[in-house]
Amino acid sequence: MHDGFDRTARIVGLGGYLPERVMTNRDLEAFVETSDDWITTRTGIKERRMVADDEALVDLIERAGTAALADAGLDPAAVDLLIVATATVEQPIPATSAIVQPRLGVTNAACFDLSAACSGFTYGLNVARQFIATGEATTVLVVGAECLTRYLDWTDRTTCVLFGDGAGAVVLQPAPQGEGILQIAWRTDGSLADIISMPGGGCRYPPSSMESIHRRLPFIKMRGNETFKVAVRALTEISQSVLEAAGIGVDQVDLFIPHQANQRIIQAVGQRLGLRDEQVFSNVHRVGNTSAASIPLAMVDARDQGRMRRGDLVLASSFGGGLTWASSLFRY
Numbered sequence: 001m002h003d004g005f006d007r008t009a010r011i012v013g014l015g016g017y018l019p020e021r022v023m024t025n026r027d028l029e030a031f032v033e034t035s036d037d038w039i040t041t042r043t044g045i046k047e048r049r050m051v052a053d054d055e056a057l058v059d060l061i062e063r064a065g066t067a068a069l070a071d072a073g074l075d076p077a078a079v080d081l082l083i084v085a086t087a088t089v090e091q092p093i094p095a096t097s098a099i100v101q102p103r104l105g106v107t108n109a110a111c112f113d114l115s116a117a118c119s120g121f122t123y124g125l126n127v128a129r130q131f132i133a134t135g136e137a138t139t140v141l142v143v144g145a146e147c148l149t150r151y152l153d154w155t156d157r158t159t160c161v162l163f164g165d166g167a168g169a170v171v172l173q174p175a176p177q178g179e180g181i182l183q184i185a186w187r188t189d190g191s192l193a194d195i196i197s198m199p200g201g202g203c204r205y206p207p208s209s210m211e212s213i214h215r216r217l218p219f220i221k222m223r224g225n226e227t228f229k230v231a232v233r234a235l236t237e238i239s240q241s242v243l244e245a246a247g248i249g250v251d252q253v254d255l256f257i258p259h260q261a262n263q264r265i266i267q268a269v270g271q272r273l274g275l276r277d278e279q280v281f282s283n284v285h286r287v288g289n290t291s292a293a294s295i296p297l298a299m300v301d302a303r304d305q306g307r308m309r310r311g312d313l314v315l316a317s318s319f320g321g322g323l324t325w326a327s328s329l330f331r332y
């Protein structure tokens, strides 16, 4: 980064949590007009996780955040900033990050939520890096978490087969420039706000309004095919721009972790970037699209499979509603 600061941030802890309940494509066939074959060939997804009836977002965040802090070997009281990236808040007031604060024990942290849909975690990484670079924060917990199955319209087969629940988290601390997060980029195009949206549940169409209920507005809507095309273009462009700015060639990247929405998008972006298959990570088959939790959950799987080791050069790029897209190049 050429931002004038002499320090950046590095990941000192990583953790994730998936709810226990597994929903397979075959399970969906029982009540949605779809098939395992369609879902598998169009998306690569085989199963996703779903919260239990008595679970909600803060339960997932508590597990993921606690795991990341344990991985870092840190006392939760050391955290001075908690950022929760989510599109599926626990409740409108207060912020989800405030609700979960006592459960995590991060009692000295300032807490806020970040809304950037599927790019939320990568946006959060970038925000945290900035606070650490300026010296405003020393230990930051960034969580990407979603409880998407509560916002799915189970009569809309074009969306309900795609998404899953989960949470992933990292702990960031200062590092000298040249280590940790090396380069970031983020973009927004609000002129395409309506291609992925949840139109109801806010002040325009409050959840209680008859219009909201009759038009099924408090559910996720997506024009999938349009989204697909923009996603491939945007993920490729932002990944290239981050590598170029850092002066890093594709062959130097140990692992590319793209947003896990669709295996065909992951493959297309990997090919356009000129990456070999073994450089591209995917776990979409087992978790589906977990939006803001997608990148950190993939990082956890990559670490656990020995595909992301300490010192590896990792490129993480996300894309989602807003539209938003973002990329972070870091040495793990």
Ligand code: UT7
Pocket: 033, 034, 035, 038, 039, 042, 043, 118, 157, 158, 159, 161, 196, 223, 224, 225, 226, 227, 228, 231, 261, 262, 265, 289, 291, 319, 320, 321
């Ligand atoms: O996380 C935020 C970013 N999100 C993404 O990046 C998602 C991007 N989009 C996609 O992943 C894909 O566009 C989808 C998986 C959502 C859809 O795949 P597609 O190849 O773009 O399919 P399509 O929307 O063009 O639909 C093809 C056909 C349609 O039937 P007709 O009109 O050709 O007769 C749909 O009605 O597939 C039908 N279809 C289904 N059939 C069985 C749509 N959903 C289903 C389904 N099961 N679940």
